[in-house]
Amino acid sequence: PEAGGVSFETLLEAILDFAKLNIVGLDVNELSPPYDLSGASTALACKIIRELLLAIN
Numbered sequence: 443p444e445a446g447g448v449s450f451e452t453l454l455e456a457i458l459d460f461a462k463l464n465i466v467g468l469d470v471n472e473l474s475p476p477y478d479l480s481g482a483s484t485a486l487a488c489k490i491i492r493e494l495l496l497a498i499n
Contacts, residue, residue, distance in 0.1 A: 450486065458497055
């Protein structure tokens, strides 16, 4: 999450568009839970992974 950044809803729309492609894998980069003191970035990464897996299933 970034102040003034892309909202989860906007990102979800993009994820659903990506799901139309032939996706065969995904990576989560630049996430470091020890530095995510509030847990917000980790929670968002988990939501994104969940939505991608549901969309490409």
